[in-house]
Amino acid sequence: MTQEPHTIRFSNIGETLEVPVINQLMAIPLEKPGILSLAAGFTDNLALPVELTLDIISKLPETNPNNEFLQYGTTQGRPELRKRTADRLNSLVMEDDRAFAAEDIVVCNGSQQALFLATQTLCNPGDIVLVENPSYFVYLSMLQSLQVNPVGIPVDESGKMDFDAFAILLDQLKNESKLHKVKAAYLMGYHANPSSRCLSLEEKQGFASTLKKAGLIVPVIEDAAYRDLAFESMDPTPSIMSLRDYEAFPRLYLGTYTKPYATGLKIGYGCCSHKKWLEKILCAKGNQDFGTSNFSQAIIERALIDNRYEALTRELGSHYGKKAELLHEVLENAGIQNKGWHWDKPTGGLLFWMKAPESVNTDMGKAFCLECEKQGVIYVPGSFCFANQEPHNFIRLSIGALPDEKLVEASKRFCKVIHSL
Amino acid sequence: MTQEPHTIRFSNIGETLEVPVINQLMAIPLEKPGILSLAAGFTDNLALPVELTLDIISKLPETNPNNEFLQYGTTQGRPELRKRTADRLNSLVMEDDRAFAAEDIVVCNGSQQALFLATQTLCNPGDIVLVENPSYFVYLSMLQSLQVNPVGIPVDESGKMDFDAFAILLDQLKNESKLHKVKAAYLMGYHANPSSRCLSLEEKQGFASTLKKAGLIVPVIEDAAYRDLAFESMDPTPSIMSLRDYEAFPRLYLGTYTKPYATGLKIGYGCCSHKKWLEKILCAKGNQDFGTSNFSQAIIERALIDNRYEALTRELGSHYGKKAELLHEVLENAGIQNKGWHWDKPTGGLLFWMKAPESVNTDMGKAFCLECEKQGVIYVPGSFCFANQEPHNFIRLSIGALPDEKLVEASKRFCKVIHSL
Numbered sequence: 001m002t003q004e005p006h007t008i009r010f011s012n013i014g015e016t017l018e019v020p021v022i023n024q025l026m027a028i029p030l031e032k033p034g035i036l037s038l039a040a041g042f043t044d045n046l047a048l049p050v051e052l053t054l055d056i057i058s059k060l061p062e063t064n065p066n067n068e069f070l071q072y073g074t075t076q077g078r079p080e081l082r083k084r085t086a087d088r089l090n091s092l093v094m095e096d097d098r099a100f101a102a103e104d105i106v107v108c109n110g111s112q113q114a115l116f117l118a119t120q121t122l123c124n125p126g127d128i129v130l131v132e133n134p135s136y137f138v139y140l141s142m143l144q145s146l147q148v149n150p151v152g153i154p155v156d157e158s159g160k161m162d163f164d165a166f167a168i169l170l171d172q173l174k175n176e177s178k179l180h181k182v183k184a185a186y187l188m189g190y191h192a193n194p195s196s197r198c199l200s201l202e203e204k205q206g207f208a209s210t211l212k213k214a215g216l217i218v219p220v221i222e223d224a225a226y227r228d229l230a231f232e233s234m235d236p237t238p239s240i241m242s243l244r245d246y247e248a249f250p251r252l253y254l255g256t257y258t259k260p261y262a263t264g265l266k267i268g269y270g271c272c273s274h275k276k277w278l279e280k281i282l283c284a285k286g287n288q289d290f291g292t293s294n295f296s297q298a299i300i301e302r303a304l305i306d307n308r309y310e311a312l313t314r315e316l317g318s319h320y321g322k323k324a325e326l327l328h329e330v331l332e333n334a335g336i337q338n339k340g341w342h343w344d345k346p347t348g349g350l351l352f353w354m355k356a357p358e359s360v361n362t363d364m365g366k367a368f369c370l371e372c373e374k375q376g377v378i379y380v381p382g383s384f385c386f387a388n389q390e391p392h393n394f395i396r397l398s399i400g401a402l403p404d405e406k407l408v409e410a411s412k413r414f415c416k417v418i419h420s421l
Numbered sequence: 422m423t424q425e426p427h428t429i430r431f432s433n434i435g436e437t438l439e440v441p442v443i444n445q446l447m448a449i450p451l452e453k454p455g456i457l458s459l460a461a462g463f464t465d466n467l468a469l470p471v472e473l474t475l476d477i478i479s480k481l482p483e484t485n486p487n488n489e490f491l492q493y494g495t496t497q498g499r500p501e502l503r504k505r506t507a508d509r510l511n512s513l514v515m516e517d518d519r520a521f522a523a524e525d526i527v528v529c530n531g532s533q534q535a536l537f538l539a540t541q542t543l544c545n546p547g548d549i550v551l552v553e554n555p556s557y558f559v560y561l562s563m564l565q566s567l568q569v570n571p572v573g574i575p576v577d578e579s580g581k582m583d584f585d586a587f588a589i590l591l592d593q594l595k596n597e598s599k600l601h602k603v604k605a606a607y608l609m610g611y612h613a614n615p616s617s618r619c620l621s622l623e624e625k626q627g628f629a630s631t632l633k634k635a636g637l638i639v640p641v642i643e644d645a646a647y648r649d650l651a652f653e654s655m656d657p658t659p660s661i662m663s664l665r666d667y668e669a670f671p672r673l674y675l676g677t678y679t680k681p682y683a684t685g686l687k688i689g690y691g692c693c694s695h696k697k698w699l700e701k702i703l704c705a706k707g708n709q710d711f712g713t714s715n716f717s718q719a720i721i722e723r724a725l726i727d728n729r730y731e732a733l734t735r736e737l738g739s740h741y742g743k744k745a746e747l748l749h750e751v752l753e754n755a756g757i758q759n760k761g762w763h764w765d766k767p768t769g770g771l772l773f774w775m776k777a778p779e780s781v782n783t784d785m786g787k788a789f790c791l792e793c794e795k796q797g798v799i800y801v802p803g804s805f806c807f808a809n810q811e812p813h814n815f816i817r818l819s820i821g822a823l824p825d826e827k828l829v830e831a832s833k834r835f836c837k838v839i840h841s842l
Contacts, residue, residue, distance in 0.1 A: 006638050008671055008698055009604065014542035017704040048491040050482060057478055061471055070469040070685035109530055109710040116709045121435035142708040183430065217427050250429055264491035264716040277429055283438040287563040288537045289530040293714050295685040 012125065017145050021384075022137065025364055028378055036410035039378045041193070041350065042401035043263050047319045049312055053262065056302045063305075064298060073294035075286045077107025077269065081297050084304040085255070085269060089241075092234065096242035100253070104271050106281055109292050111225050111254040111268030114281070115186075116142060117288075118221060118252050118270065121280040122183045123148040128173075130185040132161075134353070134385035134394065136193045136223065139186060151182070152387035153207070159197055163206045170214040184219045185211070190227035190235050191349030194385045194396035198235040198347070208245035219250040219277065225268070226349035228260035228313045231321030235348070241271065250274035257300045259350070260313045265296040320350060323399040327352060327411050334415030341418065350400035353382075356393040360421070363392050368421060377413040433546065438566050442805075443558065446785055449799055457831035460799045462614070462771065463822035464684050468740050470733055474683065477723045484726075485719060494715035496707045498528025498690065502718050505725035506676070506690060510662075513655065517663035521674070525692050527702055530713050532646050532675040532689030535702070536607075537563060538709075539642060539673050539691065542701040543604045544569040549594075551606040553582075555774070555806035555815065557614045557644065560607060572603070573808035574628070580618055584627045591635040605640045606632070611648035611656050612770030615806045615817035619656040619768070629666035640671040640698065646689070647770035649681035649734045652742030656769070662692065671695035678721045680771070681734045686717040741771060744820040748773060748832050755836035762839065771821035774803075777814040781842070784813050789842060798834040 008014075029035045060069045076082070082102040089100040108114040123129065125147035131139070133152030143150050151173070154165035173179045187207070189199045199207075211217070222240045240246040241253050256268035272278035285291070303309045328345045331337075331352075340357035362368050362381045372378060382394025402410055429435075450456045481490045497503070503523040510521040529535040544550065546568035552560070554573030564571050572594070575586035594600045608628070610620045620628075632638070643661045661667040662674050677689035693699035706712070724730040749766045752758075752773075761778035783789050783802045793799060803815025823831055 006669065006671060008543070008640060008695060010698075010701060011541065011543055011545045011548070011604075013705070014701045017542065017701045017708075019700060019704055020707065023707075042493055045488045045492055048488045050488050050491060053491065054479065054482070058475060061475070067466045067469045067471050070471060070474065070683040071466055072463055072684040109713065113710045120432065121438065122429070122432055124432045127432070138708065138711065145705065145708050183432070219429060248427065250427060262491040262716070263493040264714065264719075266710070266712070266714040266716075274429060277431075279440060280431060280435045280438045283440055283566065284434070286441065286444075287438075287559065287566050289534045289687070290559065291687070292530070293685065293687040293717050295683070295687075296714050296717065298685075 012147070013145060016147055020141050021364060022380065025378055028373065034376050035373070036377050036402060036406055036413065038397040038402070038410050038414065039380045040401050041398055043259060043350070044319065044323070044400060044403065046403060047316055048262050048264070052303065052308060052312065053299060056299050060298060060302065063302060069295055069298035071294060073291050073297060075282055075291045077105065077292060078294065078297045078301055081107060081301040081304070084301060086271070088304065089255070094236050094238045094242070096238070099239070099241040100271050104273065104278060105269050106272070106278065106285065107267065107269045107292050107297055108285070109268070109289070110258050110266045111223065111256040111270065112138065114252070114254050114268060114270030115139060115221065115223065117281045117284045119143070119146060119148065119184065121277065121284055122219060126181065127183045128178065128181045130182060131387055132186070132188060132192065132195070133387055134194050134382065135186065135387065136188065137380070137384040140385070140387065150387040159195055161203045161207060163210050166210050167213065170210070170216060174214070179214070179216060182216060182218055184221060186221045186223065187240070188223045189237065189239060190224050191229065191346060193226065193349070194351050194380065194382070195353045196344070196346035196349050196351045198237060201237045204237065204240060204243060205245045208243070208249065212248065217248055219252065219274070220246060221252045221254065223254040225254065225256045225259060227255065229320060229350065230317050230348035231324060232317070232347065241273065250277055252277070260316060261300060261303065261309065265299060267292065267296050267300050317348065320399060323404065323407060324352070326404060326407060327397065327399050330408055330411040331415060334412070334419070336415050336418045339418055350398050352397040352399065354395040354397060356395065358391070358393050361392045362395050368417065371417045371421060372414065375413045375417050377410045379414065433568070434566060437568055441562050442785065443801065446799055449794065455797050456794070457798050457823060457827055457834065459818040459823070459831050459835065460801045461822050462819055464680060464771070465740065465744070465821060465824065467824060468737055469683050469685070473724065473729060473733065474720060477720050481719060481723065484723060490716055490719035492715060494712050494718060496703055496712045498526065498713060499715065499718045499722055502528060502722040502725070505722060507692070509725065510676070515657050515659045515663070517659070520660070520662040521692050525694065525699060526690050527693070527699065527706065528688065528690045528713050528718055529706070530689070530710070531679050531687045532644065532677040532691065533559065535673070535675050535689060535691030536560060536642065536644065538702045538705045540564070540567060540569070540605065542698065542705055543640060547602065548604045549599065549602045551603060552808055553607070553609060553613065553616070554808055555615050555803065556607065556808065557609065558801070558805040561806070561808065571808040580616055582624045582628060584631050587631050588634065591631070591637060595635070600635070600637060603637060603639055605642060607642045607644065608661070609644045610658065610660060611645050612650065612767060614647065614770070615772050615801065615803070616774045617765070617767035617770050617772045619658060622658050625658065625661060625664060626666045629664070629670065633669065638669055640673065640695070641667060642673045642675065644675045646675065646677045646680060648676065650741060650771065651738050651769035652745060653738070653768065662694065671698055673698070681737060682721060682724065682730065686720060688713065688717050688721050738769065741820060744825065744828060745773070747825060747828060748818065748820050751829055751832040752836060755833070755840070757836050757839045760839055771819050773818040773820065775816040775818060777816065779812070779814050782813045783816050789838065792838045792842060793835065796834045796838050798831045800835065
């Protein structure tokens, strides 16, 4: 960095953008190599499909003539990849066999980009997006940068959506003349980040009917990023793309090959039921990067064509299932449930969502967090995941990145702090 | 696409986004396979480094332990790739040997993404960006979607910047109280798209001094996407990162490995002289995709470490130089210069910028364009590349995509139309 002779006048968006506080936390392991991170959402390096990927790539010249796999693709993404993606989703037993179509899919730099494009095309500053509570903290950060306000969908003690409370909330918004500000709803149907919950059929149906009763027909986004990482069998609930209850709503389903194939490839997608909205998303993507790496797409496409993706996800699901079991055992054996901590063992994904006693504030800079750092373990403070940044007694732990031994060591350190405070 | 029961209320950006008219033109070859496209900015499939890439990838497990090349990277991009990129640029004879630094670089999904992030963090709707005239039409489309107004930097008959006229223009903006609306300037220093011109040292210096005289110290973006694709030797003019004349300005240099390595990998970068601006760009990227494909980055990184990138660019430069020679010969032999057409043979890049007599309107839907389609060849109408969509008598031809025989056939068809009308 040479010098900064002048202050730049940033745009409103530029002014609003700030380094997320959580970045400080994520940077700790880089500065102190002894620290074990239960915070980062990385996958397990040892489980990455190196051989599979190298094998696929070595055969691309045979299967993809004319070197096209190293050429630009289109903004929307490879037709065959989109077709295989739609076919695969339609073939899932719980889905309608025509719910997904290649022409409705846009391939993106991770599903995150599709989420950004979708939100950018819908929301002005001051608008509202309905989010689960807790929700994906990077999305909350994105909303903040767009000056869009997240409003949490009320849940009961067990974490299930509470539709009575939700109806009252929508009524309140109506009375405050804010209902028209609501431009979208964002759900995570499968092994949600951070709660690891799957939305039940009743919840999905109840959510749609509560919106309808309030006359709120807005785009609904279902983020299914962790869907394919089921430990045993896939969650039986259909996506919003198959549910009649959602027919009245413009819908966007977000899926990804990033986590269930390889995080290094960064290939996700959106499937959009609304032609005009998809067109806007494609226009925005056209301006922003006019297409995602065609090479990465060609690799995933080939894994799908050769039926090697399904086997890989089963393998990975089982791999992370064992790691979840490992973490669960350490937590249980340490007896932290007796100290008032609660968690549900996840059935898929990479995350444990832990509830501490209300007296424990898990935020950055507070005693619990500082002691964890001191003991050499970090986690994501739960308050980052709530629309209004509270309550303060939750924690997200990730089983993704650490190999077994270190995962055990990290969780022991974590439990030690619980017992020490 | 199932149905569209409801009209979505889009955001202002969403409302503004429209399918670029030029997409209709780009789609023609897909619908009519006999059509030869001199429009698309693709590279030559036959020149893509398939063997090199496969060789590099096969060795990644040895050179990159722990499978990390298939894991997430950071939002900013691989440290070694950034270091090698900075080292390489600093080593160019015309550059100051400390002009580029790894810590100032952000790796993006093509340099296009860096351009979007840079513009988004600077410009509100109604703001102004100074652009060359002609300029990169995708950038003009991006500006339009952000409701930002491009203002063209005046040029003389030969295409060189006209600083007297530019000073008058800035004075006008001042008198109209619009000078404070100017938030950035966008230059293409090397083999510009579409003009294929390189900015001379005098032009770069004159541009900076004219801005300074007008008291307009705004961020300057230099897009060097085609710099490495020089046919013989690299253009001798330093980038704005090395020029003292630009020390007062926040600067962003855009480079890419997409075109000079492989378009399928989609790896570009920005190098930003202004710490706060870079921070904003990184925050925006963090929200939008939190990092570009680590795998694609690892491939380019290894090509740089093994000194295989330089040899490739020399090979590609020579390859496209021959194709440029080929197109130039066909045009000259057809005698279209006698029909009042003018062009300079490019010294790098992929583009010919052709000036027709003023009586020839080359826009889509006009007689000349329709006749070209009929004869089986398409081009980019030049008016797309001007800030105010005129004049109408220019054309951009690309030598990139077509193999030699088809390039000759396409350009013969093009010349036939010129002679027939």
